[in-house]
Amino acid sequence: EDKVVQSPLSLVVHEGDTVTLNCSYEVTNFRSLLWYKQEKKAPTFLFMLTSSGIEKKSGRLSSILDKKELFSILNITATQTGDSAVYLCAVKETSGSRLTFGEGTQLTVNP
């Protein structure tokens, strides 16, 4: 059974701190790993990673995948209160479009 594990489950930081969120996975036929940000409603797409070692970057957020270690990290630098959300990691297999989600990391950024 496919498995996606995120850590930590919860994280509280102060504005300006840098955070690293972790995602490990066990998938039979890995195709891609996706990161989403979920505030009060539905998840919004952040990144999709398919190749090892290539960093994806968007503003203060960046992510990288290690397919050998079956691991990905999401970095947020100079955090702001607006970064407070649940960050979800999901894995897609080669067959179909099904996503398997991790439990998420609840990030709280205090002013």
Place this chain on the structure above:
Amino acid sequence: GAVVSQHPSRVICKSGTSVKIECRSLDFQATTMFWYRQFPKQSLMLMATSNEGSKATYEQGVEKDKFLINHASLTLSTLTVTSAHPEDSSFYICSARDPRGSSGGADTQYFGPGTRLTVL
């Protein structure tokens, strides 16, 4: 990115009633839609995959007779929670696969805003 809507955003109903939730892709045709359920402080759990014009594929443990899914057109899928009970109270989210691809790559899924169901 593509837009997916859900209706209603919130519903409160009595135990034993049925509730229908609609999921629409507004600016693209979605041959595949997905229905998820999310309990408080938990992640999204896939309930079923809905393919236009064919029967939905349900995940293990999800009762197909209780959660009826209809995907009659390329822009609309509906989830009906039949004879709802308090334990069905949850946040239901749909996503639609955009076959055109985007920054998320081919087969990108776009999520609707979710429907919060409360069964009294």
